[in-house]
Amino acid sequence: MNKSFDVLSTLKKSSLFQNAPQNILTExxxxxxxxxxxxxxxxxxxxxxxxxxxxxxxxxxxxxKLSPKGKEQIxxxxxxxxxxxxxxxxxxxTYPVYAQTLSKVKLAFFEKQKFLNLVQRKPEIALNxxxxxxxxxxxxxxxxxxxxxxxxxxxxxxxxxxLSKEGKQSIFTLNISKSQIALxxxxxxxxLSRLIQKFKDEEILEIKGxxxxxxxxxxxxxxxxx
Amino acid sequence: MNKSFDVLSTLKKSSLFQNAPQNILTExxxxxxxxxxxxxxxxxxxxxxxxxxxxxxxxxxxxxKLSPKGKEQIxxxxxxxxxxxxxxxxxxxTYPVYAQTLSKVKLAFFEKQKFLNLVQRKPEIALNxxxxxxxxxxxxxxxxxxxxxxxxxxxxxxxxxxLSKEGKQSIFTLNISKSQIALxxxxxxxxLSRLIQKFKDEEILEIKGxxxxxxxxxxxxxxxxx
DNA sequence: TTAAAAATTTGATTTAAATCAAGGAAAAAT
DNA sequence: ATTTTTCCTTGATTTAAATCAAATTTTTAA
Numbered sequence: 099m100n101k102s103f104d105v106l107s108t109l110k111k112s113s114l115f116q117n118a119p120q121n122i123l124t125e126x127x128x129x130x131x132x133x134x135x136x137x138x139x140x141x142x143x144x145x146x147x148x149x150x151x152x153x154x155x156x157x158x159x160x161x162x163k164l165s166p167k168g169k170e171q172i173x174x175x176x177x178x179x180x181x182x183x184x185x186x187x188x189x190x191x192t193y194p195v196y197a198q199t200l201s202k203v204k205l206a207f208f209e210k211q212k213f214l215n216l217v218q219r220k221p222e223i224a225l226n227x228x229x230x231x232x233x234x235x236x237x238x239x240x241x242x243x244x245x246x247x248x249x250x251x252x253x254x255x256x257x258x259x260x261l262s263k264e265g266k267q268s269i270f271t272l273n274i275s276k277s278q279i280a281l282x283x284x285x286x287x288x289x290l291s292r293l294i295q296k297f298k299d300e301e302i303l304e305i306k307g308x309x310x311x312x313x314x315x316x317x318x319x320x321x322x323x324x
Numbered sequence: 325m326n327k328s329f330d331v332l333s334t335l336k337k338s339s340l341f342q343n344a345p346q347n348i349l350t351e352x353x354x355x356x357x358x359x360x361x362x363x364x365x366x367x368x369x370x371x372x373x374x375x376x377x378x379x380x381x382x383x384x385x386x387x388x389k390l391s392p393k394g395k396e397q398i399x400x401x402x403x404x405x406x407x408x409x410x411x412x413x414x415x416x417x418t419y420p421v422y423a424q425t426l427s428k429v430k431l432a433f434f435e436k437q438k439f440l441n442l443v444q445r446k447p448e449i450a451l452n453x454x455x456x457x458x459x460x461x462x463x464x465x466x467x468x469x470x471x472x473x474x475x476x477x478x479x480x481x482x483x484x485x486x487l488s489k490e491g492k493q494s495i496f497t498l499n500i501s502k503s504q505i506a507l508x509x510x511x512x513x514x515x516l517s518r519l520i521q522k523f524k525d526e527e528i529l530e531i532k533g534x535x536x537x538x539x540x541x542x543x544x545x546x547x548x549x550x
Numbered sequence: 551t552t553a554a555a556a557a558t559t560t561g562a563t564t565t566a567a568a569t570c571a572a573g574g575a576a577a578a579a580t
Numbered sequence: 581a582t583t584t585t586t587c588c589t590t591g592a593t594t595t596a597a598a599t600c601a602a603a604t605t606t607t608t609a610a
Contacts, residue, residue, distance in 0.1 A: 163465070165473035166549060173465055188458020194465060217450075224443075224450040231457035232414020238464040239389070239399060239420055245471055246510045247391035250567070277587065284472045289567060291589050307576080323392060476597070503557065515597060517559050533606085 105130050105206050108155045112179040114230050122220055129216065130206035141197035141205070148186040148193045150209040154178050157203030158274060161195050162281070172282040173241070175200070175274060184230060186210045200274055245284050248322075253283045254293050256322045258303065258310060265315035272308040331356050331432050334381045338405040340456050348446055355442065356432035367423040367431070368409070374419045376435040377409040383429030384500060387421050388507070398508040399467070401426070401500060410456060412436045426500055471510050474548075479509045480519050482548045484529065484536060491541035498534040 105127040109115045115123060132155070135141065141152070141159065152159075154176050161174040161182055173195060176182050183193060187210065217223045244253050257279065261270055272279065280290040297303050302318060304311040312318060331353040335341045341349060358381070361367065367378070367385065378385075380402050387400040387408055399421060402408050409419060413436065443449045470479050483505065487496055498505065506516040523529050528544060530537040538544060 163469045163473060165469075169473055171468060171472040173468060185458045185461055188454045188456075188461070190458055190462070194462050218447075221444075221447040221450065224447065224454075227454060228414045228450075228457065230414075231454065231461065232411045232416055235411055235414070235457065235460055235464065236416070236420050238461065238468065242397060242399060242464065242467055242471065243389045243391075245468065246397040247389060247395055275587075286568060287588070288569085288590085292567095295589080501557075512598060513558065514560085514599085518597095521559080 104155060104204075105132065105153075108153065108179060108206070112153055112181060113233070114153070114181050114226055118223065118226065122216075122223065125216060126208075129212050130208055133205045133207050135199045135203040135205070137199055137201050139199045139203075141199065141203075142183070142193050144193060144196050146193050148183065148190050148210070150207055150213065151181060151183040151186050152197075153206040153208070154180045154182070155204040155206055158200040159197060159203060159205075160200055160274075160278065160282075161197050163195055170281050171284060172278065174237070175278070175282060177273065181230060184227070184234070187214065187227060188231075200278060250283065250285045250289055251293050251296070252322055253285070254279075254290065255297070255302075255318050257283060258312065259318055259322055261310070262312055262315070265312065265319060268312040268315055270310055272305075272310060330381060330430075331358065331379075334379065334405060334432070338379055338407060339459070340379070340407050340452055344449065344452065348442075348449065351442060352434075355438050356434055359431045359433050361425045361429040361431070363425055363427050365425050365429075367425065367429075368419050370419060370422050372419050374409065374412040374416050374436070376433055376439065377407060377412050378423075379432040379434070380404050380406045380408070381430040381432055384426040385423060385429055385431075386426055386500075386504065386508075387423050389421055396507050397510060398504065400463070401504070401508060403499065407456060410453070410460070413440065413453060414457075426504060476509065476511045476515055477519050477522070478548055479511070480505075480516065481523070481528075481544050483509060484538065485544055485548055487536070488538055488541070491538065491545060494538040494541055496536055498531075498536060 106123060109118075109123050109126055115126060118126070130153070133152075135157075142148075144163070156178055159176040159180075159182065160172050161176065162170050162172045164170055174182065182197060185194065217227070244256060248256065259265065261272070262268060274282075276290055277287045280287045283290070285293075294303075294305050298305070302312075302314050302321075304313060332349060335344075335349050335352055341352060344352070356379070359378075361383075368374075370389070382404055385402045385406075385408065386398050387402065388396050388398045390396055400408065408423060411420065443453070470482060474482065485491065487498070488494060500508075502516055502520075503513045506513045509516070511519075520529075520531050524531070528538075528540050528547075530539060
């Protein structure tokens with residue numbers, strides 16, 4: 099069947115299940131429901147009843163918080179192979195954040211109880227889950243570090259540095275719009291625009307549309323860790 | 325033996341183990357090493373080899389990040405019953421943060437592999453672990469929300485509101501110094517001082533030393549959720 | 551108890567980034 | 581292909597909070 103194949107191939111690539119044996123992967127694929135979304139659709143809202151968690155099969159998703167005044171802070175940007183809303187497995191009754199698509203998206207949905215039953219029968223998955231949670235914890239702590247201990251410029255360079263795989267890939271393409279990057283970095287689009295201009299003037303990097311070129315990776319490396 | 329008794333009573337109170345059966349609690353207590361620290365001692369530093377995790381038996385501990393310039397952001401403040409560095413159970417090789425005591429402290433240390441062996445033998449603990457991780461994730465997301473979507477004043481009131489148990493306890497005592505609160509809220513001591521003065525003038529609260537009195541809980545509630 | 555050190559408060563000034571405003575470029579829809 | 585809408589850029593101004601500086605209070609230690 100086409101569905102199982104689709105899900106299976108992404109399951110294997112996902113960090114959560116990549117080392118799982120074939121029989122478990124097949125069970126997981128059977129267990130999953132495939133969901134399709136258009137661009138800019140809400141997947142779930144904060145406070146909504148949490149029924150299960152998701153694996154991104156295709157497209158980009160953002161996880162974010164809204165202030166009462168409508169200001170948005172992106173917590174995570176997710177792509178193929180990434181898992182989100184896994185917090186339900188820790189007993190959360192409602193989603194504590196918003197989730198929205200940034201493109202056409204295909205998701206695998208895992209109903210909480212069904213998945214936990216599988217974990218009970220195959221406890222070795224629990225270790226994968228712990229690793230997944232630990233990874234998210236580390237990401238969030240890094241996010242706090244970036245937002246509180248770094249200035250806007252440093253945050254931007256740090257973000258681009260990560261996208262370039264620590265400078266190994268000095269030319270690459272942004273996978274989300276600049277306004278979304280601003281929301282992730284906790285700055286306004288205006289500030290982002292000005293920073294890009296400044297770094298261009300300083301001949302540190304070049305950005306044309308979504309194409310990025312790091313001209314002086316050494317300078318960037320120094321700047322983000324000093 | 326005195327040691328086992330000490331550890332056991334706190335284990336029962338901790339959210340991680342509170343619902344565990346007696347036999348597991350006893351095993352856990354046997355497995356733990358009790359460590360004692362003076363005030364302002366480093367427990368571990370960022371990048372240090374992660375050998376296990378900790379349960380606070382007595383005293384206060386802070387988990388924090390440092391910028392290259394020495395600026396500090398507190399991630400968590402922990403007291404009796406709280407667990408920290410649990411990230412090692414997800415496979416982390418090094419601690420990603422600093423941990424330091426804020427008072428005389430007694431800790432139970434659980435060596436990673438010993439603990440994981442116990443989890444293997446008693447997989448029901450894994451669910452507790454997932455809940456622990458999920459709780460931390462939620463706390464960190466809330467921290468990001470506070471730091472990015474709220475102003476300094478709102479963050480302070482939000483913090484005090486939580487200490488007052490959502491206003492149920494309008495008189496209470498701060499368990500850490502004001503300068504540490506400032507580091508947690510991501511502001512300077514000067515700003516904290518001025519905010520307290522302002523809220524006094526507005527007759528919203530009174531703070532004398534470590535004694536806090538919320539004069540107008542309704543106003544606070546409104547302020548932090550509007 | 552008193553001296554020394556540390557933490558807190560208050561004042562003056564600076565600064566990083568937000569906001570407000572408008573024009574230009576790119577993307578999407580017709 | 582052209583219009584419409586959304587996104588991005590640039591400029592002028594404001595603002596929240598940081599920094600710098602110094603006095604005062606609290607805590608710790610001799």
